[in-house]
Amino acid sequence: MSIIQVDNLKKSFGQNEVLKDISVEIQEKEVVCVIGPSGSGKSTFLRCLNRLEDITGGTVIIDQHNITDPKVDINKVREEVGMVFQHFNLFPHKTVLDNVMLAPVKVRKTDKTQAKKLALELLDKVGLREKADNYPGELSGGQKQRVAIARALAMNPKIMLFDEPTSALDPEMVGDVLEVMKQLALEGMTMIVVTHEMGFAREVGDRVLFMDGGYIVEENVPDQLFDSPQHERTQSFLSKVL
Amino acid sequence: MEVAKAAFPFFLEGLQVTLYIFIIAVIAGFLIGLIVALMRLSPLKILNGIAIIYIDVIRGTPFIVQLFFIYFGLNSLEWLSMDRMYAGILTVAINAGAYFAEIIRAGIQSIDKGQTEASRSLGMTGRQTMVQIILPQAFRRMLPTITNQSIISLKDTSLLSIIGIADLTQQGQVQQATTFEPFIVWSVVGLMYFVIIYLLSMLAKFLERRFTLR
Numbered sequence: 039m040s041i042i043q044v045d046n047l048k049k050s051f052g053q054n055e056v057l058k059d060i061s062v063e064i065q066e067k068e069v070v071c072v073i074g075p076s077g078s079g080k081s082t083f084l085r086c087l088n089r090l091e092d093i094t095g096g097t098v099i100i101d102q103h104n105i106t107d108p109k110v111d112i113n114k115v116r117e118e119v120g121m122v123f124q125h126f127n128l129f130p131h132k133t134v135l136d137n138v139m140l141a142p143v144k145v146r147k148t149d150k151t152q153a154k155k156l157a158l159e160l161l162d163k164v165g166l167r168e169k170a171d172n173y174p175g176e177l178s179g180g181q182k183q184r185v186a187i188a189r190a191l192a193m194n195p196k197i198m199l200f201d202e203p204t205s206a207l208d209p210e211m212v213g214d215v216l217e218v219m220k221q222l223a224l225e226g227m228t229m230i231v232v233t234h235e236m237g238f239a240r241e242v243g244d245r246v247l248f249m250d251g252g253y254i255v256e257e258n259v260p261d262q263l264f265d266s267p268q269h270e271r272t273q274s275f276l277s278k279v280l
Numbered sequence: 281m282e283v284a285k286a287a288f289p290f291f292l293e294g295l296q297v298t299l300y301i302f303i304i305a306v307i308a309g310f311l312i313g314l315i316v317a318l319m320r321l322s323p324l325k326i327l328n329g330i331a332i333i334y335i336d337v338i339r340g341t342p343f344i345v346q347l348f349f350i351y352f353g354l355n356s357l358e359w360l361s362m363d364r365m366y367a368g369i370l371t372v373a374i375n376a377g378a379y380f381a382e383i384i385r386a387g388i389q390s391i392d393k394g395q396t397e398a399s400r401s402l403g404m405t406g407r408q409t410m411v412q413i414i415l416p417q418a419f420r421r422m423l424p425t426i427t428n429q430s431i432i433s434l435k436d437t438s439l440l441s442i443i444g445i446a447d448l449t450q451q452g453q454v455q456q457a458t459t460f461e462p463f464i465v466w467s468v469v470g471l472m473y474f475v476i477i478y479l480l481s482m483l484a485k486f487l488e489r490r491f492t493l494r
Contacts, residue, residue, distance in 0.1 A: 090397055117403035127398035131416050141402035144412065186398075193402060 041066045041101055041197060041228055042087065048095035049082055056082045058252035060096070066196075069229045071239035071260070074249035075275055080232045083249065084199050087230065088112075088119045101196055117145060120190030124202040126182040128174035128189070134161065135170040138189045146193065153192075160188040164218050180211025184218055191222075198222065200231040236280060240264055248272045283464050287455040294451030295472055301365075301447065302434045305372035309433065310426075312373060313380025318410075320385050331381065338378035343436055347371045351443050368440040376433040383425045387418035420491045427484035431477050438473070448472060 042064035049057035056079045064070055072080045085091045086098060089105050089112050097106045103115045129137050138157035142148040148156070161167045164184035166177075174182055183203055190198060200219065204212045216238050223229055223242045233239060239246050240260040248256045248263065248271075256269045264280070267273045319331040338346065351367035354360050362370070391414050399409040419426075441450035452469040456462045 088401055090401060113400075113403045113405055116401055119401070121398075121401040123394060123398060125394055127392075127394040129395065129398070129413055129417075131420070140412065141404060144408055145403045190402070 039102075040064055042230075043099040044087075044096070045098075046096035047083070047086060047093065047098060049079075049086055049091060050094045055094075056252055057086070057094075060252075060254055062247065062254060062257070064228065064230065066228055067226045069223045069227075069231070069242055069244045070247060071243035071245070072230065072232045072247045072249060073234070073236070073239060073275075074247075074255075078249040079252045080249050081201050084201050084230060084232050087197075087199055088116050088121060090121075113145075117193055118196045119199060120193060120195035120197070121199045122183070122186050122190055122201065122203045124205050126174075126179070126186045126206075128182055128186055130174050132173075133170065134166065134172055134174065134177070134185050137174065137185060138192045141189070142192050157188070157192055160191050161185070163191075163221075164188045165214070178211060179207045180214050183207065183211075183215045187215075187218055187222075197228045197230070200229065200233070202232050202234065204233070204235055234279070236264065236276075248275065250275070283459045283461045284468055287451075287459060287465065287468070290451045290455055291448060291468060291472060294446060294448035295476070297445065298434075298437050298447040298449075299476070301369050301372065301437050301440065301445070305369045305437070306376060306430050306433055308369070308373035309376030310380050312377030313384050316377060316381035317384035317388065320381060321388060335378045335381055338375055343371070343375055344439060344442070346375055347439060347443065350374075364440075364443045364445050368437075368443060368445050372433055372436055372440070375436065376429060379429045379432075380426070383422055383429060384418070387422035387425075388414055390421055391417050420488075423484060423488050423491070427481060431480060434477060434480070435473070 040063040042062075044060055044062045047057055047060040048055065060079075060083055072083065074080050082091055086093050087100065089098075093106050097104060099105070100115055101118055103110055105112060105115055128134075129140070132140065135154065135157055138160060139150070139153045142153040142156065143150060158167060158170060161170055164187055166181055166184055166188070169177060169181065169185070174185065177185065187203075203219070204215050207215065212235070216235060219229070219231070219238070220242050231239070231243070243260045245257060246260050246263045247254050248267075248269070250271050256263065256267060256272045258268075263272070264276065267276055316331045316334060319327040320335075322328055347368070350371050351362070351364060355362055355367070395413050395417070396409055399413045400406075404412065437447060438449040441447055441453065444450070448469055452465050456465045459465060
């Protein structure tokens with residue numbers, strides 16, 4: 039039983055059809071990296087998986103919930119699906135600790151002492167326990183992104199979605215964030231990562247999807263996809279980025 | 281000086297009335313503004329429409345006309361009777377509400393949509409997102425414009441003297457008539473408004489500094 043099943047997913051913004059026909063199955067504990075040129079629909083695809091974008095057509099089943107069904111309680115599904123954004127989107131009016139504690143307290147109704155303990159453990163895990171009382175504005179980009187990962191993990195999700203998590207970072211910050219993500223992958227988290235970090239995709243990914251023009255053009259295990267891409271568009275993309 | 285001294289207790293009394301009206305009307309106006317702003321942002325067309333009509337009508341008519349409509353117009357209907365204090369406070373509140381609504385709407389819309397997305401992606405509801413994430417940030421941003429509108433509303437209360445409310449301006453008119461010293465009377469009245477408004481903007485500056493995003 040796959041944890042994510044996408045069948046014939048379509049997404050249009052007005053007249054502009056961004057996702058044309060996406061079908062993919064993702065197994066529990068799998069790390070799937072999504073690569074492709076900008077405008078290929080990678081981020082839109084990811085954002086359809088927790089319905090941050092309204093889905094135009096097809097079905098998306100997340101952990102046995104059909105999220106394309108209008109009757110589904112989307113908030114319940116989102117509790118199980120963490121998301122990390124390119125621009126972090128930390129809550130600037132709350133401390134680092136409060137950022138991480140907020141959803142467990144408000145959504146899961148965890149009591150505050152318990153939530154605080156969990157939040158500090160997670161901040162420890164991402165190496166930022168000493169920043170607990172700081173505000174997001176006082177952190178570097180890499181630190182913000184690690185807090186954002188801790189915030190998503192605080193809900194103890196079954197799936198983590200990463201939307202270009204290192205694209206807005208200074209080069210020297212990228213490593214710390216990727217290290218945290220790699221650790222998470224090793225612990226068996228199911229992860230879908232939209233990324234331009236080909237090294238990460240090759241090393242940590244179990245599978246790589248190459249998207250272009252609203253389709254998944256090619257998918258394979260990383261070594262195969264990177265070393266002997268079958269499709270001509272994959273070849274031309276990889277020749278430019280590798 | 282003798283004149284000012286003798287009139288002073290009356291001015292203080294008037295000032296109390298002015299402040300009483302101002303505080304109630306601005307709080308009520310703010311709550312009206314918050315509700316109307318949320319209606320304005322609601323996907324429901326009917327709520328949206330009501331909010332737009334309210335805002336347009338208030339912005340498109342003079343304060344004095346609104347006051348006369350509520351005090352004389354509504355009171356002339358058989359089924360309603362309001363004393364002048366009610367009518368005065370109501371007019372200031374309804375008037376300020378329309379302007380507050382637009383300030384609050386703009387403040388909410390100025391918050392990056394990534395904030396909503398991050399909050400919703402954690403499983404928080406639309407309401408939790410508004411209360412926990414959007415409004416606290418929006419209010420900080422709105423503070424200077426809220427102060428500005430409050431000051432305008434405070435000054436608008438002086439027009440209530442026209443319907444006979446014994447506010448600071450009304451006391452000025454009474455003292456002018458009894459003392460025949462309009463220069464002194466209106467200097468003192470003006471100074472009292474000035475001091476109150478000055479203190480109000482000091483308070484706002486203090487709040488702004490306290491709540492500045494780190």
